[in-house]
Amino acid sequence: MSTPLGGPGGHGAYGPPGGAHGNPAPPAPPAPPSLQKPGPAPKPTAKPRPDPGPALRRSRTGLVAQFVLQCVYIPVWALIAISLTVLAIWLDVNSGADVGPPEIAFGFVRTGISWRRLRAEWGGRAEDWAPFTEPLLVERFAKAEKDTCGARRSRSGPRASGQLPGGRRRVGVKAVGSGKWLTANRAGRVRTHVEGGLLAAAVPSSPEPLSLEPRLDVRLASLLGAGDFLPSLVDALGSPLNVLLPDQIAENAARFRTAYGTHRLGGQVYFAHKANRSSALLRRLAATDTAVDVASLGELQHALGAGFAPDRIMATGPKNREFLWLAARTGVTVHADSAGELDELAALVRAHQLARIRVLVRLSAFDGPGVKVLTRPSRFGTPAGELEPLLKTVERHADVLELTGVGYHLDTTSPEEKARALEGCVRALDVCRSRGLRPRAVDIGGGFGVNYLAHAAQWERYTSELTAAVLGHRPPLTWRGHGYGLRNDAGTLRGALGLYPAHRPVAGARYLDELLALPAASFGGRSLATLLLENLYDLYTEPGRALVDQCGLVLARVLEVRRTDSGEPLVRLAMKADDAGLEEHGVLMDPVLLGRDGTRAVAGDGPAAGVYLAGSLCLEADLITRRMVFLPRLPRPGELLAFVNTAGYCMDFQTSRAQHQPVARKVAAWQEDGSWRWCLDEQYWPITRPGGEP
Amino acid sequence: MRYESITEAIGNTPLVRIDPAVHGLRHIDLYAKLELLNPFGSVKDRAAWNMARPGLAAAAEHGSQVVELSSGNTAKALAVIAGMHGLPFKSVTNRMRIPEIKDLLLLLGADIEELPGQSECLDPTNTEDPLTLFHRELSEPGSSYLHTDQYFNPRNTEAHATGTGPEIVKDLDGRAPDWFVACVGTAGSSTGVARVLREHDPRVQVVGLVAAKSDFIPGIRTLDEVHEVGLFDPATYDTVESVTSDEAIEGMLTLARRCGILAGPTGGAAYFGTVRHLGSLDAQLTESQQSDPGARRSAVFIVCDRIESYLSYTRRRRPDLFRQPPRRNDPADLTDAEVAAAPAVDTPDAQKWIERDRPLVVDLRSPFAYAALHIEGAINIVDELFDELVRGGLPFSTRQPVLLVCPVGEQSARYAALLTRMGHPDVRSLTGGVIAWRDAGAPLVRD
Numbered sequence A: 001m002s003t004p005l006g007g008p009g010g011h012g013a014y015g016p017p018g019g020a021h022g023n024p025a026p027p028a029p030p031a032p033p034s035l036q037k038p039g040p041a042p043k044p045t046a047k048p049r050p051d052p053g054p055a056l057r058r059s060r061t062g063l064v065a066q067f068v069l070q071c072v073y074i075p076v077w078a079l080i081a082i083s084l085t086v087l088a089i090w091l092d093v094n095s096g097a098d099v100g101p102p103e104i105a106f107g108f109v110r111t112g113i114s115w116r117r118l119r120a121e122w123g124g125r126a127e128d129w130a131p132f133t134e135p136l137l138v139e140r141f142a143k144a145e146k147d148t149c150g151a152r153r154s155r156s157g158p159r160a161s162g163q164l165p166g167g168r169r170r171v172g173v174k175a176v177g178s179g180k181w182l183t184a185n186r187a188g189r190v191r192t193h194v195e196g197g198l199l200a201a202a203v204p205s206s207p208e209p210l211s212l213e214p215r216l217d218v219r220l221a222s223l224l225g226a227g228d229f230l231p232s233l234v235d236a237l238g239s240p241l242n243v244l245l246p247d248q249i250a251e252n253a254a255r256f257r258t259a260y261g262t263h264r265l266g267g268q269v270y271f272a273h274k275a276n277r278s279s280a281l282l283r284r285l286a287a288t289d290t291a292v293d294v295a296s297l298g299e300l301q302h303a304l305g306a307g308f309a310p311d312r313i314m315a316t317g318p319k320n321r322e323f324l325w326l327a328a329r330t331g332v333t334v335h336a337d338s339a340g341e342l343d344e345l346a347a348l349v350r351a352h353q354l355a356r357i358r359v360l361v362r363l364s365a366f367d368g369p370g371v372k373v374l375t376r377p378s379r380f381g382t383p384a385g386e387l388e389p390l391l392k393t394v395e396r397h398a399d400v401l402e403l404t405g406v407g408y409h410l411d412t413t414s415p416e417e418k419a420r421a422l423e424g425c426v427r428a429l430d431v432c433r434s435r436g437l438r439p440r441a442v443d444i445g446g447g448f449g450v451n452y453l454a455h456a457a458q459w460e461r462y463t464s465e466l467t468a469a470v471l472g473h474r475p476p477l478t479w480r481g482h483g484y485g486l487r488n489d490a491g492t493l494r495g496a497l498g499l500y501p502a503h504r505p506v507a508g509a510r511y512l513d514e515l516l517a518l519p520a521a522s523f524g525g526r527s528l529a530t531l532l533l534e535n536l537y538d539l540y541t542e543p544g545r546a547l548v549d550q551c552g553l554v555l556a557r558v559l560e561v562r563r564t565d566s567g568e569p570l571v572r573l574a575m576k577a578d579d580a581g582l583e584e585h586g587v588l589m590d591p592v593l594l595g596r597d598g599t600r601a602v603a604g605d606g607p608a609a610g611v612y613l614a615g616s617l618c619l620e621a622d623l624i625t626r627r628m629v630f631l632p633r634l635p636r637p638g639e640l641l642a643f644v645n646t647a648g649y650c651m652d653f654q655t656s657r658a659q660h661q662p663v664a665r666k667v668a669a670w671q672e673d674g675s676w677r678w679c680l681d682e683q684y685w686p687i688t689r690p691g692g693e694p
Numbered sequence B: 001m002r003y004e005s006i007t008e009a010i011g012n013t014p015l016v017r018i019d020p021a022v023h024g025l026r027h028i029d030l031y032a033k034l035e036l037l038n039p040f041g042s043v044k045d046r047a048a049w050n051m052a053r054p055g056l057a058a059a060a061e062h063g064s065q066v067v068e069l070s071s072g073n074t075a076k077a078l079a080v081i082a083g084m085h086g087l088p089f090k091s092v093t094n095r096m097r098i099p100e101i102k103d104l105l106l107l108l109g110a111d112i113e114e115l116p117g118q119s120e121c122l123d124p125t126n127t128e129d130p131l132t133l134f135h136r137e138l139s140e141p142g143s144s145y146l147h148t149d150q151y152f153n154p155r156n157t158e159a160h161a162t163g164t165g166p167e168i169v170k171d172l173d174g175r176a177p178d179w180f181v182a183c184v185g186t187a188g189s190s191t192g193v194a195r196v197l198r199e200h201d202p203r204v205q206v207v208g209l210v211a212a213k214s215d216f217i218p219g220i221r222t223l224d225e226v227h228e229v230g231l232f233d234p235a236t237y238d239t240v241e242s243v244t245s246d247e248a249i250e251g252m253l254t255l256a257r258r259c260g261i262l263a264g265p266t267g268g269a270a271y272f273g274t275v276r277h278l279g280s281l282d283a284q285l286t287e288s289q290q291s292d293p294g295a296r297r298s299a300v301f302i303v304c305d306r307i308e309s310y311l312s313y314t315r316r317r318r319p320d321l322f323r324q325p326p327r328r329n330d331p332a333d334l335t336d337a338e339v340a341a342a343p344a345v346d347t348p349d350a351q352k353w354i355e356r357d358r359p360l361v362v363d364l365r366s367p368f369a370y371a372a373l374h375i376e377g378a379i380n381i382v383d384e385l386f387d388e389l390v391r392g393g394l395p396f397s398t399r400q401p402v403l404l405v406c407p408v409g410e411q412s413a414r415y416a417a418l419l420t421r422m423g424h425p426d427v428r429s430l431t432g433g434v435i436a437w438r439d440a441g442a443p444l445v446r447d
């Protein structure tokens, strides 16, 4: 029987509250077989058709008797028994009078069946329960039994605690359960034995909307409110579709400039092109005073073609000969990884009689006085301890290479780690100066971060609940109980949360500002900005993600809304997971739902809906995100989901042509005279006007 | 009292009654267990000593290093214990957020390693969190460490089950208190004490206190982090409640100013959490008291460590508590107009002026920057020092012309204005600072 003992709402345990799907979810329309992974085959409804022989031998009365017994008699009695039990418990809870059977009976009920019931109702798959072997559960319930009895003996009021699978005591302070359970508990009316026995029913049958609303600045918000502008774009250009906002990147760059200004620092902001392949963004940036950091031959060509003169281009990352040649030929600055690269570059310049070229060298593994700070090992750069041979190389090639600075890029969110590296660079530059070199810049790389979420409280609540889910204190919040790096090790949380810190109060230009204000511990505690300034050094930065913050979104059409066999609401989209790499980058954020007419769904439009999002590849793994996302209401086929603020690495960084599925087209959109305009990304120029007018 | 070794002085801390006039509870006696009086300064002395003791002899033989994940009191106690036994000690931490403790550890001879921050560009295939790496290093063949493992080591709990807990019962004349309140860091102290008290009287109510999420109280965990602790068993606590850092400081002030107990923030948190938890219960007790006036209740909370290490922590959160007297000759007093009117000279004129009148050139930048490149003949008085100097009065003769130099000419303008106000007739600021000087192609030297 699939109806659990818990009664109403027991099934579809993780659906939105209150039957958000209307009546039982519409049966899944038979999907085109080519797109559908064989999946769990429809359960055979009956035994395979019996062969005619034995069937004939059954008498008609026998069949009728069997039918009555199976379909009427047993179920009716079962129903009566259940109703009586529920009634007894209800009476006992609500009247406060001991009308029920003796408490011992409930004790028996709990130890006897409740863990099985939990197992049935929590609906997890067998794997989820693997750690909870029967002996373990029995033992824990026995212990709980003992504890609760202890509590009941005490005069001093009920304990605000209940027993959960896994033997964890629910503590009163944390409102993870249904509010009702908690208040009942606090008020102390519920008898302890009932708490234990009925907890399974008290666990909410669907998670409350644990939304993670994206942060929307004015421009993105306005785009999402632009009526049928976006739906008509998808109608014309297909799903998925990438929309970029070139004017936003110019604004972000100006903020970085302002941070430089606050600290009186000179230097250059190099946009890390790798974050997005868009031409529109690059061309718009070329029309400002910002520079660009290119990490491949293609990116260099793109930057030159977008209007960046070589003095505003820096080549970083691993480089092949062609990349180095074009860099040297055009005279861009080369940010070299190693002495070997300097040798190769110098040889190229000499062999082709090119002009002397400006180079920076990338350092890594900085050390400093005081406490040792461990840093993630990096494949890139030369350890700061090996500066000497590196500088020898620079000096050997003095005729063709001009050292203009040193730099680093650290993959960390920690400003202290970066501060230490910056101090290390200043020390390295001083060594350069003492050898007669005249470098003048410190390049502090990228990694200034983006704040993706609108509300800190949502992020905190979500991560707390995720922890609780991993520990088995609440129903899962993710596809198949995925823990994003966290594991439950016999009741202790292990592992590390492998997620981008999606709510970051300090990100982008403000992060730079605060970093520069940090004290340079090994230079007497003056700020890093002062350190640079006093030593007459320029500051180079290579922001990627931070510069394309709020610069674009990915649109996808809803193809199908259904429930999986295990009752999970699933929305299939006309896109692949790699078309919006949020999951790949560990960024958790809800998409925005747009109706067919482009109206943005808002809270209160209907019962909030928690759904999983699947792509259109025939891969089990083709999930846009393994997190259950929360929408203001259930989407309908034909509507659009907008994955906002995806321009940084989450748009075209790893998109593929798997299965001949289309790659998203890109359009650039901007506002003019109060209305939104667009053109294809490759046709955008900062002077583009509709109709070609000046 | 005479001891052979300082470690014998660990434990047997006093249990002190808090004046009811301070806490305001009418039917409950409130006692503080003064763990801050342990010789190395905190409750962790007991755990550190109990965890390290069995391994010390072997460690001394192999020359092992004592290691622990700690950014605070455990590290402090272990550093001392390791030092006493001639062993090196290393503390691995996420972030040393309390500068005083960091410096103290260095002073005690500890080695500190800070783990890297979170990755900015997530690599989902990388399952190696820094802690995993740490544990791998510990278990590498040939490595020789005495890892005390405070978050999982049952000897941590045991130190309190055999020490702190029984001491409380003894001091309460063989009775367990009705409530026991403790902050939860490794959960060692609360678990150990709770176990003993419950054995004595199962009715005792145990309250665990943690920091509010995204808040920081040094030494204890937040509501989420506490699940990462091996010794933490939710069944130990009847309730787990959270305290904010502001509340902890509030409690700390009450203990220090009104009770004479110089507790750190977690002691303050414990006091605050206890009074908050018991407040309403105390009110309810009124009725039952009338029928049985003799039955007073009692509660015990733990004061973990001392106030002295947390001055900068408190200053950052409550600058109002650190009032400074008004200062003389403060450049901050200058008006914008005064600064704008400060005498200044640009690079070409400055070069001529130096040539002609030989003013004293004062470079206000740091010694490091000055040593790297400076204007020939300049002397270096770093701005902080200069600031101190002018507070005492004019540091130059009024007959000596002065050219002030800073990076971009802002600071020098302020000081030129200040010195002018103080009566110096010929002090000038280099417009645009040393950067403008360089950009104008004027010479800079390095000695």
Ligand SMILES: Cc1ncc(COP(=O)(O)O)c(C=O)c1O
Residues within 6 Å of the ligand: A272, A275, A293, A316, A317, A409, A445, A446, A447, A448, A449, A542, A543, A544, A545, A546, B120, B121
């Ligand atoms: C050398 C270098 N610079 C800059 C960046 C850009 O980093 P972000 O996008 O986090 O600012 C990267 C990113 O990988 C990088 O490797």
Ligand SMILES: Cc1ncc(COP(=O)(O)O)c(C=O)c1O
Residues within 6 Å of the ligand: B042, B043, B044, B072, B073, B074, B183, B184, B185, B186, B187, B188, B189, B190, B218, B219, B220, B264, B266, B267, B304, B305
């Ligand atoms: C200052 C302070 N208070 C409280 C505690 C909590 O004690 P325990 O670790 O025994 O839970 C600690 C422990 O780290 C601490 O350092």
